[in-house]
Amino acid sequence: MNKTAVRTLQRFLSDQKTYNGSIDGIRGPKTLAAINATLRNHASQLPDGAERWSDRRRAVACLQLACQLSKIEAGPIDGLWGPQTEYAASVLATLQTTGSKPDPWRDRQPTDANPNNWYREAELEQALGSPTRKPPLTVVPCPWKLALAWDLNTCPSGIGCHELVADSLARILSRAHDHYGPQRLRELGLHRYGGCYNKRRKRGGTHWSTHAWGLAIDWDPAHNKLKWGRDRARLARLEYDTWWRLWEEEGWVSLGRTRNFDWMHVQAVKL
Template sequence: MMIDDRTVQRTLADGGFYTGRIDGLYGDASRGATRNALIARGHAIAPWIDPRCRIALEQTIMAEAGIETGPIDGLAGPQTRIALERWQDRSRAVEPAPVNVAHQPDLFPRQKDVRAFYGAPGEHQTVLDLPFAMRLAWDTDTIIRRFSIHEKAHDSAARAFARIRDHYGEEKLRALGLDLFGGCLNVRRMRGGKAMSMHSWGIAIDFDPAHNALRWGRDRARMARPAYARFLDIWEEEGWISLGRERNFDWMHVQAARL
């Protein structure tokens, strides 16, 4: 479990240390920016290798968000692991993010404003006809060709599904498990929280939950692999966000609401 690469890049960019694209790819530019950010904060990192610097930056991000991490030493000890769990719990509860999310296009509202934009949970639904057959994730012998979605999210989702079909083709979609439908409309509260789930408005879609479990990070979730990058790109280009890319958990989930 670790803080996702996009959050790290945004933090570095906010501090003026990173000028590249916020793409979730922690490469040489991100590593160099991490070292510069730590040096600027007065840490003697000369003997530290890059993985230790990355941990130290994550400790810094959490500490600056008010989460106790212990010393900023780049060592993933018990206190740092506890802090990471608190970070993930805070993100999952959708508390205000400690970094800006301005890169998210404003086609859809923030989560706190969904009721004003979409209306009451469960209302204003319409049917989305799929351009390819999907299987129910919990009963793969059952084929679905349509599902209920909020009318304001319908057109963008329809375009996304069509573009995904054109990019991958139905055979590859099935091989990657991108045809495994994990649900859309479901009026309920967020797991472990009091706020209503984005599914309550039919503005969130889950894919292949068995291979992208709620608490899995990019080290385990199948959706985090390179073969799935274009799938998530397409949703983002239509104004939706991936919780996996934004918060490194719940990789199965895309939603038409910003954080």
């Protein structure tokens, strides 16, 4: 049970009027007292012997109860943290922060919208010139505080990208900030900026990277490594679905969503 799940539990306890502490993800004495009070209030829904469970198991049981009360399938209330409980907790977190459950993401494919008429990779050099020459860059301010992924003490004020994509990028950042808010963006690691313009070839390839034209951005590379797929990459999780939809609605492409590798990478270039 991670800190995000504990924060979800604390929000539930607050709604139950048994907790008035900080939503800090720390399972301290106040949270434990609220858990016990809430479980007593719903004792009829617990199995026999639940009162003898450890504090950790009772916390998981309380989160399972929260999911059950919100009509989210979490399996039996057994206090055991498994894949079903973990998924149910992420659905509850989305419900708490957005007011609705996430769409059934496994039924949906990434959108192929292209409202900005982005070029395809094969067209870039002819349309925008050689990647060996520095492109016309502009800095797009970010509405939440960024930190360089490899040096979290360095906080750039914005993202330097090709001027062609600046307006689109500004819209996406604004919408992401409005949807998630700065605290949630930080919790999700979306303040960990991995760079935009970089005159280099593709890692593991011979062609020029879309970064060489300032048309691609990397997010939280430490938790979304190049060869990682959906089973490991953080940005593949359910709670990032809206994040990716905001990019896709502007025609940007996630390599993770379309190719299941390099989940850190999103580009204003069609494949």
